[in-house]
Amino acid sequence: MVGIETSAGHTNGVTTNATHAQSPQQQLRNPYAPRYSDFLNNVSNFKIIESTLQGEQFANAFFDTKTKIAIAKALDAFGVEYIELTSPAASEQSRLDCEAICKLGLKAKILTHIRCHMDDARIAVETGVDGVDVVIGTSSFLREFSHGKDMTYITKTAIEVINFVKSKGIEVRFSSEDSFRSDLVDLLSIYQTVDKVGVNRVGVADTVGCANPRQVYELVRTLRGVVSCDIEIHLHNDTGCAVANAYTALEAGATHIDTSVLGIGERVGITPLGALVACLYAANPEYVKSKYNLPMLREIENLVAEAVEVSIPFQNPVTGYCAFTHKAGIHAKAILNNPSTYEILKPEDFGLTRYVSIGHRLTGWNAVKSRVEQLQLDMTDDQIKDATTKIKELADVRTQSMDDVDTVLRVYHSGIVSGKLKVGELDVLDELLRAHKNGKVVTAASS
Numbered sequence: 480m481v482g483i484e485t486s487a488g489h490t491n492g493v494t495t496n497a498t499h500a501q502s503p504q505q506q507l508r509n510p511y512a513p514r515y516s517d518f519l520n521n522v523s524n525f526k527i528i529e530s531t532l533q534g535e536q537f538a539n540a541f542f543d544t545k546t547k548i549a550i551a552k553a554l555d556a557f558g559v560e561y562i563e564l565t566s567p568a569a570s571e572q573s574r575l576d577c578e579a580i581c582k583l584g585l586k587a588k589i590l591t592h593i594r595c596h597m598d599d600a601r602i603a604v605e606t607g608v609d610g611v612d613v614v615i616g617t618s619s620f621l622r623e624f625s626h627g628k629d630m631t632y633i634t635k636t637a638i639e640v641i642n643f644v645k646s647k648g649i650e651v652r653f654s655s656e657d658s659f660r661s662d663l664v665d666l667l668s669i670y671q672t673v674d675k676v677g678v679n680r681v682g683v684a685d686t687v688g689c690a691n692p693r694q695v696y697e698l699v700r701t702l703r704g705v706v707s708c709d710i711e712i713h714l715h716n717d718t719g720c721a722v723a724n725a726y727t728a729l730e731a732g733a734t735h736i737d738t739s740v741l742g743i744g745e746r747v748g749i750t751p752l753g754a755l756v757a758c759l760y761a762a763n764p765e766y767v768k769s770k771y772n773l774p775m776l777r778e779i780e781n782l783v784a785e786a787v788e789v790s791i792p793f794q795n796p797v798t799g800y801c802a803f804t805h806k807a808g809i810h811a812k813a814i815l816n817n818p819s820t821y822e823i824l825k826p827e828d829f830g831l832t833r834y835v836s837i838g839h840r841l842t843g844w845n846a847v848k849s850r851v852e853q854l855q856l857d858m859t860d861d862q863i864k865d866a867t868t869k870i871k872e873l874a875d876v877r878t879q880s881m882d883d884v885d886t887v888l889r890v891y892h893s894g895i896v897s898g899k900l901k902v903g904e905l906d907v908l909d910e911l912l913r914a915h916k917n918g919k920v921v922t923a924a925s926s
Contacts, residue, residue: 519703519732523763526560526735528612528711529752530744531783532580533563533592537743539787544576546786548583550740553779555585558771559752563590563737567606568599574606581607588650595633595653600640610650613640614682617665618657630665634672641676652711654682659690659698666698667705674706680735681706685724688717688747692727703732711735714750716742721750726758740783741791753780757796761823774830797824803833808843811835815849838879840871847888854885856892865902866891872905890915 567574588609593599595615603611616625644651653673670681712728714721725736742751760767777798793800803826805814813820826833837846844867894900894911
């Protein structure tokens with residue numbers, strides 16, 4: 480297959496339509512799947528609360544109504560279960576935008592995120608949302624330096640707000656803020672209280688991104704034994720653990736994960752939607768494919784990247800410039816034989832194409848052979864190895880573009896066909912290449 484779909488700008492490789500061939504035994508057992516014995520594990524039973532439109536806290540983010548609606552529709556088409564919006568109490572336009580999105584008739588449930596305050600709750604329930612996410616800081620840092628309230632006040636206010644929202648017949652979640660720096664006894668006490676009041680979910684928030692996977696597992700597992708309602712988790716990525724922490728939270732019994740497209744949010748943001756989906760896909764591909772329209776991921780990320788004026792990182796899972804690019808000779812050979820050797824994600828499931836880079840000093844003759852076959856050049860293995868030597872020699876000076884590689888292969892093939900070139904005569908090949916560059920030679924098979 481010719482044509483590069485993984486990302487724009489690749490100019491020195493070959494695409495391949497090889498499929499992930501697996502034996503029956505490989506297909507039956509996925510080492511990354513949850514263990515059947517772990518009955519609390521929700522890696523194959525979760526919901527995503529997509530918080531991109533609540534992510535206007537991101538430094539570059541400003542979403543006008545048109546952009547918010549476009550993002551909401553794209554997320555809905557992707558298949559997220561919930562879309563969370565900025566608090567309608569934040570500004571008059573935020574309230575109007577919330578109402579507008581609620582009227583779109585999306586399949587996803589629409590939530591809004593508010594402070595644990597009756598004034599905010601009264602505004603939120605009038606917008607038409609399907610649920611309200613209530614939050615208040617519980618750590619000693621936030622109780623002293625943010626809102627200045629003690630746990631008695633927090634508990635009393637939480638009960639009042641929850642009962643009010645419930646009376647409107649919509650979902651309600653109560654979350655602590657800065658959960659991992661809060662006192663465990665305080666946390667479990669207020670979670671038990673709101674669970675008895677009847678919240679749909681309790682939320683755990685790693686507000687400063689300080690938690691590691693073991694801490695997440697222990698807290699969520701402990702909480703799972705204390706409350707009967709669902710458990711949502713909100714994870715910041717300051718220390719780079721957001722995706723690992725989200726996965727671990729599901730293993731421990733969490734049911735809902737907060738994400739945002741490209742992870743946008745306060746500071747370096749929260750669990751990225753694409754990265755989390757990739758991680759969960761590795762555990763159970765069929766389940767994830769059945770839930771989400773995976774080929775839409777790139778479109779959504781491009782939409783949000785443009786809106787907040789950032790580039791998609793080259794190492795971004797799934798959609799990054801290099802996500803399905805293979806370069807090393809050993810890797811390329813294996814990928815061409817069976818993509819599962821070096822890919823845990825199938826690019827075709829995400830509407831993408833893998834790419835084998837060959838115009839460099841690390842290239843191997845198997846990768847070059849694949850390109851020779853695409854060009855329909857009749858060359859023996861020894862001839863391909865000889866041409867590969869020249870490509871590597873040229874690549875020691877500078878990386879060769881796809882056109883550069885094709886020129887070497889076509890000139891080499893033409894020289895062989897005409898009898899001017901034999902295997903091992905690289906000095907003759909140099910002369911043929913110079914003549915071709917000067918327009919003195921018309922190569923064979925130059926289609």
